[in-house]
Amino acid sequence: MDILILAVVIALVAVGAISGLVVSSRKKKQLPPTAPPSTPTITAPPAEPQVGEDAAPTAQEPRRTIEEVGLPEAEVAEPAAPPVAEPEAPAAPEIEVPEPTAGRLVRLRARLARSQNSLGKGLLTLLSREHLDEDTWEEIEETLLIADVGVVPTQELVDRLRDRVKVLGTRTPADLRALLKEELLTLVGTDFDRAVKTEGGADTPGVVMVVGVNGTGKTTTTGKLARVLVADGRSVVLGAADTFRAAAADQLQTWGDRVGARTVRGPEGGDPASIAYDAVKEGIAEGADVVLIDTAGRLHTKTGLMDELGKVKRVVEKHGPLDEVLLVLDATTGQNGLTQARVFAEVVDITGIVLTKLDGTAKGGIVVAVQRELGVPVKLIGLGEGADDLAPFEPEAFVDALIGD
Ligand code: GDP
Numbered sequence: 001m002d003i004l005i006l007a008v009v010i011a012l013v014a015v016g017a018i019s020g021l022v023v024s025s026r027k028k029k030q031l032p033p034t035a036p037p038s039t040p041t042i043t044a045p046p047a048e049p050q051v052g053e054d055a056a057p058t059a060q061e062p063r064r065t066i067e068e069v070g071l072p073e074a075e076v077a078e079p080a081a082p083p084v085a086e087p088e089a090p091a092a093p094e095i096e097v098p099e100p101t102a103g104r105l106v107r108l109r110a111r112l113a114r115s116q117n118s119l120g121k122g123l124l125t126l127l128s129r130e131h132l133d134e135d136t137w138e139e140i141e142e143t144l145l146i147a148d149v150g151v152v153p154t155q156e157l158v159d160r161l162r163d164r165v166k167v168l169g170t171r172t173p174a175d176l177r178a179l180l181k182e183e184l185l186t187l188v189g190t191d192f193d194r195a196v197k198t199e200g201g202a203d204t205p206g207v208v209m210v211v212g213v214n215g216t217g218k219t220t221t222t223g224k225l226a227r228v229l230v231a232d233g234r235s236v237v238l239g240a241a242d243t244f245r246a247a248a249a250d251q252l253q254t255w256g257d258r259v260g261a262r263t264v265r266g267p268e269g270g271d272p273a274s275i276a277y278d279a280v281k282e283g284i285a286e287g288a289d290v291v292l293i294d295t296a297g298r299l300h301t302k303t304g305l306m307d308e309l310g311k312v313k314r315v316v317e318k319h320g321p322l323d324e325v326l327l328v329l330d331a332t333t334g335q336n337g338l339t340q341a342r343v344f345a346e347v348v349d350i351t352g353i354v355l356t357k358l359d360g361t362a363k364g365g366i367v368v369a370v371q372r373e374l375g376v377p378v379k380l381i382g383l384g385e386g387a388d389d390l391a392p393f394e395p396e397a398f399v400d401a402l403i404g405d
Contacts, residue, residue: 095258095259095260096227096258096259096387097231098227098228098230098231098259098387098388099227099231099388100231100232101228101231101232101391101392104388104390104391104392105381105391105392105393105394105397105398106397107391108359108383108384108389108391109397109400109401111359111383111384112358112359112364112381112383112398112401112402113401113402113404119143119144119147119362119364119365119402120180120184120399120401120402120403120404121403121404122143123140123143123144123180123403124173124176124177124180124403124404126139126140126143127140127161127165127171127176127180128171128173128176132165137158137162140158140161141154141155141158144157144158144365146362146363147362147363147364147365148334148335148363148364148365148366148369149187149365149368149369150365150368150369150372150373152372153187153365153368153369153372156187157183157184157187160183160186161179161180161183164179164183165179177403180403181399181400181403184399184402184403185395185396185399187368188367188368188371188395188398188399189371189377189395190395190396192371192377193377194352194377194378194379194392194393194394195379195392196208196225196228196324196326196352196379196380196392197323197324197351198229198234198289198290198323198324199323200289200290200320200323201320203284204280204283204284204319204320205237205280205283205284205287205288205289205290205291206289206290206291206323206324207280207283207290207291207293207316207319207320207322207323207324208225208290208291208292208293208322208323208324208325208326209276209293209295209312209313209316209322209324209325209326209348210222210225210292210293210294210295210326210328210354211295211309211325211326211327211328211344211348211350212297212327212328212329212340212344212354213297213330213340214244214245214296214297215297215330216297216328216329216330216333216340216356217328217330217354217356217357217382218242218294218295218297218328219242219245219248219251219252219255219294220251220255220356220382220385221326221328221354221356221380221382221390222238222252222255222292222293222294223238223251223252223254223255223256223387224255224382224387224388224389224390225292225326225380225390226238226255226256226259226261226292227255227258227259227387227388227390228380228390228392229289229290229292230259230260230261234289234290235261235286235287235288235289235290236256236259236261236288236289236290236291236292237261237262237263237264237279237282237283237286237288237290237291237292238252238253238255238256238261238262238263238264238279238291238292238293238294239263239264239265239275239276239278239279239280239291239292239293239294240252240253240263240264240265240266240275240279240294241272241273241275241276241279241293241294241295241296241312242272242294242295242296242297243266243267243268243269243270243271243272243275243296244269244272244296244297245296245297246268248294248296249263249265249268252265252294253265255387258387262282262286264278264279264282266278272295272296272308272312273308273311273312273314273315273316274315276293276295276312276315276316277315277316277318277319279291279293280293280316280319281319284319293312293316295309295312296308296309306343306344306347307347309344309347309348310347310348313325313348324351324352325348325349325350325351325352326350326351326352326353326354326379326380327341327344327345327350327352327353327354327374328353328354328356329341329353329354329355329356329366329370330356330357331355331356331357331358331361331363331364331366331381332357332360332361332363334363334366337366337370338366338369338370338373341353341370341373341374342373342374345374350374350376351376352376352377352378352379352380353370353371353374353376353377353378353379354378354379354380354381354382354390355367355370355378355380355381355382355393356381356382357382358381358382358383359382359383359384359389364398364402367381367393367398377393378393379392379393380392380393381393381398
């Protein structure tokens, strides 16, 4: 009997053990094949808001913007990636068709007019006063000086306006507008050749070197200019000779890729002169129409760097003469911009000026001042950060924008 009981107990224990094994092996199969249990769980520190979380800000920890938190925008815009996303085939780079250049300034005139109110409209209002006394003439002078027209051109304009207003007798608004437009046009200059030269030689492309202090919009302008040329049916090679600023070559290449222009670049911190030389060589080999060379933002206080810019020019000229050396100036920098202009003009022969950021300033008078300073014309103006916000400088459209319709 005891033996029978013992046999039953052994049988029960065996069955229990086998079923336990089966259950635990099933459990194992259900476990996700992830990190071993000893792996520490990483949790976000409580102070950091989670992406997409809408927790109310506390007194200790005010709500922070995306920028402050430092998250890339894309992460926030797409909080949940599809779980079984097929890997996307890399899209072929799309070549954009830039906007035609004709009539660009007319399109952008509103931007100029918005920011130039204090100059043109201010002058008209002052000239329309019933009594043009000394105080009013002083105010006119001040308005011009504030708009960065410069001391000498301001004096010239005020003298001419005084004479002509005297002769005018009764001053109708239309008379005054016409008079002011004429005088401002004279000041800005209508007989400069403002075309950007890109003809090149018989078998060589046109070569344009773009110079200017860091931050003035040099690389952006080079990219925009490539678009202008492509829009006009020219083929372009870009030379990324700004090896001083880390991201400049990438930035330029992005501009180039968008319009199908090849970018010649070298190692970061490499020799800008040899990159510029190679870019022109590539332009010749490709039979390109134009080579645009972006140079480093030479700080005018660093003599060595300025000398290097001269070297870039000399090396490029081994292929043939340059067609243009464009100096990019930020219109909002006033006197500082003029100082820069002077220093650059000593190192390289500037043939044209690009005034950027005219959309953000009421200091359009810098056009007059810088042309006087260098004796070379403003050829292009930047009126925004958009890809096609670079326009050929047309004195009449510019003055119209200053005075307003
Ligand atoms: P670089 O250091 O001289 O090459 O300057 P970048 O080309 O990098 O430009 C500096 C900044 O100025 C960028 O944010 C540009 O988008 C901006 N910028 C350039 N041109 C214009 C312009 O005409 N108007 C405005 N508002 N911004 C501009």
